[in-house]
Amino acid sequence: MTTLSDPPRESFQLSMLLNDTRYRSYTFQFIALIALIAFFGYLGSNLVQNLRDAGLNISYGFLGEPSNYDINQTLIEYDSRSSHWRASVVGVLNTLLVAFLACVTATVIGVIAGVLRLSNNWLVRKLMAVYVEAFRNVPVLIWIIIIFTIMTAVLPAPRDFRGDDPAASMLFDAFAFTNRGVYIPKPVFETGGVAVVLVFLLSVVGVFYYRRYATKLLYDTGKLLPMGWPSLAILILPSLVFYVLLGRPIGLEYPELKGFNFGGGINIRGSLIALWFALAIYTGAFIAENVRAGIQSVSKGQTEAAASLGLRPGRIMNLVILPQALRVIIPPLISQYLNITKNSSLAIAVGYMDITGTLGGITLNQTGRAIEAVLLLMLFYLVISLSISALMNVYNNAMKLKER
Template sequence: MATMTDPPSEGFRLSQLIYDTRYRSMTIQVVAFILIMSAFYWLANNTAQNLAALGKPINFGFLGTRAGYDINQRLVEYSNNSTHARAAFVGILNTLLVAALGCILATVLGVIAGVLRLSNNWIVARLMGVYVEGFRNIPLLLWILVIFAVMTESMPQPRDFREDGSARMILFDSVAVTNRGIYVPNVVFSRSLGGNEIEQAPVEAPVEAAPRTNAVGTYGSSRIATGGAGVDADAEQSGGPGATQTSGGNLAEGDIIPTSSGLDWLVILGVFVAGVVGARFISRWATVKQEATGVRPTGSFWMQVGAIFLPVIAVLVVLGAQFQYPQLQGFNFGEGIHLRNSLVALWFALALYTGAFIAEIVRGGILAISKGQSEAAFALGLRPSRTMNLVILPQALRVIIPPLISQYLNLTKNSSLAIAVGYMDVRATLGGITINQTGRELEGMLLLGTFYLITSLIISSVMNFYNSSVKLKER
């Protein structure tokens, strides 16, 4: 009869490193670590040798030197005398601008297309199917180029908008779609917090002021910067007396020139945020009341609407807000906001392309909710709208939101396709012209990569936070 005994306690043998599962994982990791580190060392060593041979040690000093190039669209003050770091910052803001615009439009398009694709209307469902499959199966780059070509080749020239021309402005004469871009009304303030200038008697523009690079088009585009502080002041300074003529329009001497400054928009944004917070408080108060008494206080919804909008309207009135419509001046439009073709093409293409993906996500999310959920809600006596709001949507959103945010991430990264239409995003400034002018490829690409990486990590950590907060709580 065999007796069980403890295995003989031997000392540590080298073969245990491989055959003993207790040590094997350690061995594998150490080997992997050594291999990875030596690969890194090899790369770093090569890089150091190559850089030494070229006489270009890694140095980020170029960021502080004069950029020397113009950027045709900017949200903050910038001129070709600014530094490369400032140029990179302008590019970053442009990237974020097109990404934000694109995300908003893509969400709207995607939700509409996704819901309509589920519609029992045969023709609408097919039409949305064509949209989704068309945009999902054709490269984004091609769409950007197509929309850019539509804008530049098929749209009327600004001079066609003259009285005898063939083109007309749309939306009550407020928006002009031309082959140089889209002109939309600007909001300006006659009592701007940034201070208003007074219309002066027309002065003959000095000859030196003539060759300034930011002529009407550029000047108009800087108005994209409705949130940008001091853009107009800068343009006034650099333009000298000539600028007053371009922006003055048909004002008489002594009138106040309505203008907008970053301060105005900051105040409006602040009031709006405060209103939203107030509305949340009203909603919470109404819920507490409802839970205590069983009756929701009448008019709490309209109180919320009022809390959000009334203060904003009041501030707009106090500041003297008014629309500044695009007007044909000579051969081009002045006033208003000039959305360049590059921005429009990139924005629409990104939004339409990502919208097709979002449509599929929305459709999948709604389909993922089992029919039993809506049937149970009807059995409880909920009306269809409340079934949607209280039962279906909260569950569908849990399925929809994570891939939706990853689509936002994709859209932000795809905005680097701006290169196709010459939109000045961060890749074009920091990763393009700056690298070409300074010859600092390594540093420039490193910074560019870091920017995108940080943006992605921020968005994905927000997504993880949201995910964990809406996750079904399981034990």
């Protein structure tokens, strides 16, 4: 609604796109966007023209052809008659597996080492300092090779388990540590087994919500609920009850020595273990420094105030220090997770067939489709990296200080 005292509205003119500060920035951004699109369009057309002149064309038809090579560790059904596409999927799953395991393990190691770096115990503090400096200053590829060499040279061969050598004996008659990998029991699901797994997953969610409720109750009312045994009870008891009521629908298939190798169970190959632990221990050293920096960013007065209220050191760390330190820890932690995912491409050094070893290695060499294979590799790592960043940024926004 306008009044007689209001100045007349100025009609829009094209000259305002450059002269009016309200529109000038949008004009320059639009021009820059058009120039960028034209530049990439030129590069694309130039690439297509050069490929055409060389008698080449970009085609992904090779993904449907038989791969004609075996993969030593797979999470899905695969053989040499499977297509290159299925081999690529196997490589993707292997990459995601080692990246997930390494991220979880590196986080645990990094948090523990970062906290112990600030311990009052001189010996513990110096040991953690040696760990951090030793691992983060040596290339991760060297650690991968060292761990893999130790596993293949020190651990006994499967045939040695027939003798009386105490070093070549199964742990609890269920775990066998050999130079071909580690053999562990394999779960066997019968009717109702999936229900027990679902109950366990719901129990994990229940533990999370209980601890969140207990923390909120402490902040709101000062009432301190126990954390340890209730969390353990919520995690174990429901699954145990369902497991018994459904007639124990989950069994175990133990590895057994058959001939010169073990049969049954699950074989975790040495290449996976070497890559997993090398990435975890190496990246854990960087995460430890992030955790130490986050803890030291919290004012010492916070610790003294919490101690004056009678809180134990463990409670002070969990309820006062770490929640505030997370605002400093999470942003660099995202970069460490991305580094783990990208460093997993070093798997080919120990024969672990990830996406770089399948699509970017054997498939590329067999088909000669270097451009197509590299573009797919770039797309995969880009999608995974952006997904990790998006999920961690959601968590980071949830942990940020909420200002009024």
